[in-house]
Amino acid sequence: MAVALPAAVTSAYERLAGEFDKLSTTQKYAVGIAGGVTSLYLLAKVLKGSDRDKPTTLQLSGGSIDASKVKTEFDAYADSYGKNAGEGITDRSKTVHLVDVFYSLVTDIYEWGWGQSFHFSPKLPNKDLKASEAAHEARIAALLRLQPGQKALDCGCGVGGPMRTVAAVSGAHVTGITINQYQVDRAKSHNARQGLAPLTDVVRGDFTNMPFKENTFDGAYAIEATCHAPKLEQVYGEIYRVLKPGSYFVSYEWVSTNKYDANNAEHVKIMDEINFGNGLPEMRTWKEAEDAGKNVGFELVMSLDLATASVVAGPWYERLRMGKYTHAINHGIVSTVDALGLAPKGLKEVHHMLVEVAKSLIHGGESGIFTPMHLLLFRKPGADKKK
Numbered sequence: 001m002a003v004a005l006p007a008a009v010t011s012a013y014e015r016l017a018g019e020f021d022k023l024s025t026t027q028k029y030a031v032g033i034a035g036g037v038t039s040l041y042l043l044a045k046v047l048k049g050s051d052r053d054k055p056t057t058l059q060l061s062g063g064s065i066d067a068s069k070v071k072t073e074f075d076a077y078a079d080s081y082g083k084n085a086g087e088g089i090t091d092r093s094k095t096v097h098l099v100d101v102f103y104s105l106v107t108d109i110y111e112w113g114w115g116q117s118f119h120f121s122p123k124l125p126n127k128d129l130k131a132s133e134a135a136h137e138a139r140i141a142a143l144l145r146l147q148p149g150q151k152a153l154d155c156g157c158g159v160g161g162p163m164r165t166v167a168a169v170s171g172a173h174v175t176g177i178t179i180n181q182y183q184v185d186r187a188k189s190h191n192a193r194q195g196l197a198p199l200t201d202v203v204r205g206d207f208t209n210m211p212f213k214e215n216t217f218d219g220a221y222a223i224e225a226t227c228h229a230p231k232l233e234q235v236y237g238e239i240y241r242v243l244k245p246g247s248y249f250v251s252y253e254w255v256s257t258n259k260y261d262a263n264n265a266e267h268v269k270i271m272d273e274i275n276f277g278n279g280l281p282e283m284r285t286w287k288e289a290e291d292a293g294k295n296v297g298f299e300l301v302m303s304l305d306l307a308t309a310s311v312v313a314g315p316w317y318e319r320l321r322m323g324k325y326t327h328a329i330n331h332g333i334v335s336t337v338d339a340l341g342l343a344p345k346g347l348k349e350v351h352h353m354l355v356e357v358a359k360s361l362i363h364g365g366e367s368g369i370f371t372p373m374h375l376l377l378f379r380k381p382g383a384d385k386k387k
C-alpha cells in the first residue's frame, strides 16, 4: 500500500532537490561527503551511546588495562589462584596488584549489568531493588552518626554509588579510596554529573597504606571491600589510624557463617569459586573479622549478619537468581561483540567468569554458608566520645 506523504514534506523535498540540482559537481560532492560523514557520526553515536550513565556493550573496556593486554592480564589473574582446595591466591604479596587488575577487568561489566553500587542488599518488602540498595547504604550514615560538616571515609569506594547516597543523606563530606584508577575516573565523573562533587572526593590508593594523616575522619565505612585485603588487620589498622578518637567504623563483610564446614568438600569448592570470581585472597570467618577489629584496638559495638537479621527482607542473592537468563543473554551479546572484534580480546573470558561466579554466590547464599553482609560496627576508643 502506497503511503501519501504530507504536502508540506513533498514540497520541501522538491525545493531541496531543485536547490541541489543548481550546485556545481564539486559542490555536489562536498554535500555528499558532508552527508556521509554526518550519517556515520550519528550511527556511531547510536551504536556507542554516551558515557553519561553506564557503558554500552560497545564501550565495555579493560578499565585501566590497554585493550591489547586484557587477555594476558586475565590469564595471569587466573593463574594466580592455587589449584589445591581452599588455597586462594598463592602469593599473597601480589594480592593488591591482582585486585587492581580484577577491577580493571570487571568494572565496566558491573556498571553495564548491575549499576553504580557494587554490593548486595536485602530486598525490602514493597521496595524495588534501587530503594533496597539505597536503604542498605543509608544505614551506614545513620550508624556513623554523620552530620553536615563532618568528614567520612569510604574504604574501597568502587565507582561511588554508596558514597553519593551517604553524602546526600547525611550532608557530610565523603572521601573515597580505591586501588583502581579507572574507578577513580568513573566515580569522579558520576559525582560531578549527579551534583555530588562539592561533598565528595575520590583518590587512588591502597587501603592497607592510606595517604591520610592520623585522626582525620569523623567516621569510616567499607562496603564489601575489605575482603580484598591480604590481611584484615592491615586495612582495619589503617582505618583505626585515620579515624578521630571516639568515631565509628562500620563494615559489611564477606565472611563464612557458622554453617560453613571446612571439612565439607562441596563447601570448600563453593568458597574457592567465590574467591576466584571476586578477586579475594581467601575467605575469612565472621569471628576472624570481629577479632581483627579488636586486635587493632577497636571496641566492637555491633556484630550482626544482615542476611538473616530480618525475617521480612528477601534474600540478597535473589537479584542474581532472577538475573540467570539475563546473564546467559549477556554472555551471547559479549561473545558476539568479541567474535566481531568489537570488544577487547579476553573480555568474553572475564564475562564467563562472572556468569559462573553468579552461580557460586547463589549456592553460597542458598546453603547459608556465606554472607556478603556481616555488619561489624567498631568504635575507636578515646576522649571525644560520640553518643
Ligand SMILES: C=C(CC[C@@H](C)[C@H]1CC[C@H]2C3=CC[C@H]4[C@H](C)[C@@H](O)CC[C@]4(C)[C@H]3CC[C@]12C)C(C)C
Pocket: 109, 110, 112, 113, 114, 117, 118, 119, 120, 224, 225, 227, 254, 277, 278, 279, 323, 326, 327, 330, 331, 351, 354, 355, 357, 358
Ligand atoms: C563485592 C563484590 C562484588 C559484588 C557484586 C556487585 C558482583 C558479584 C558478582 C557480579 C556479577 C555477576 C554476574 C554478572 C553477569 C554475568 C553480567 O552479565 C552482568 C554483571 C553481573 C550481574 C555481575 C554484577 C556484579 C556482581 C553481582 C566482590 C567483588 C567483593
Ligand SMILES: C[S@@+](CC[C@H](N)C(=O)[O-])C[C@H]1O[C@@H](n2cnc3c(N)ncnc32)[C@H](O)[C@@H]1O
Pocket: 096, 099, 103, 116, 117, 118, 119, 155, 156, 157, 158, 159, 160, 161, 162, 177, 178, 179, 180, 183, 205, 206, 207, 208, 222, 223, 224, 225, 226, 228, 229
Ligand atoms: C566490591 S567493590 C565495592 C565498592 C563499593 N564499596 C560499593 O559498594 O559500590 C570493592 C572495592 O574495594 C576496592 N579495593 C580492593 N582492594 C583495595 C585496596 N587494597 N586499596 C583500596 N581499595 C581497594 C576496589 O578497588 C573496589 O573499589
